[in-house]
Amino acid sequence: MGDGLVLGLSLIVGVVTLLPFWKSTIWWVRVTEFPRIQWAVLALVLGCSWPWTGWPLAVKAVAGLGMLACLIYQGWRIFPFTPLARKQVLSAKHPRPSDELTLFVANVLMTNRAVDRLLALIRRYDPDLILLVETDAWWTNQVQQALAKAYSFSVLQPQRNTYGMALFSKLTLLGPEVRFLIEEDVPSIRTRVLLRNGVPVWFYGVHPRPPVPTEDPTSTARDAELLVVGREVKAIREPVIVAGDLNDVAWSSTTRLFQHISGLLDPRRGRGFFNTYHARWPFLRWPLDHVFHSKHFWLRRLRRLPYWGSDHFPVLITLQFAPEAGQVQEEPEASREEQREASEKIATARSDSAPQAAVSFSAGSAGVAGVRAVRSSA
Structure with missing residues (x-):
């Protein structure tokens, strides 16, 4: 590796490590949080390369220490998602089928047509609940x-803009709704799911717009939608599950803020990255598809499923409802500063949006029956 290349790459790693400290919502700032694994690996390689360059000793020392600092910081951010870290959600000790819910989450990639391969996966794992986006x-x-x-x-909320959603359930759905919380063309789903033991569980399906130039130049709308859902579920004392393609990574500042605002737990912590995107590019992968839940559940199973044709891998998770889990699992709490930050993000997004419609569906035994639109202020 040439001396100039080592210097150039080191400067890039240093800049992308520092950029997320800037609270800007500009897309090129926020996306630097996505490849933290890749930045850490690159910092390690560069740190090992500096001693062999022809630069003066002082330059080598400063640059090498800089790469070490970048490696430590990036490693610190991703460490909670390694098996070496403490588990945020404890594992269920014994199967209790009537208390369990198995959820299958997949971004289908709207232009993809490998539906038979998706259906084969669904039939193989036989989930109770299926959330599909795009x-x-x-x-x-x-x-x-x-x-x-x-x-x-x-x-069902089919759309041509890659933000359509579909939820299928073997379990009874109570009062399902399709809602447009921030943007008029980006839906989310809210419903209660009746477990086999008769316990109702709130379920939220989300897929906010990502902060990329082709979709949205800032993360404002994405952040606000997640935080609106987070504040709503915090007020719910019943069991809650939030799932979907959040277009954000598990270790980002926004996801951490969402967890603190919502009080929801992340079953990946202490177990692994479960990188779901990009399914076709092994060296550019990070966790975009998520399942968060309240402290009322143990984890029975969490898997990233095989490639089937989309640019996202599906996620399969089985949660076991257990009232005793809430006594030993500590939910995250937001500080005053975080509450203020969430309020500012939501207010900014809503000031840029027109009033949105919340569309309510009544699901019967044959599927969705009846639709009514209710105007709500933004």
């Missing part, structure tokens, strides 16, 4: 026709 009319029709017999309840 579903247009074609995807909705294909999956609904295949799953209608096994999954009696569904909430």
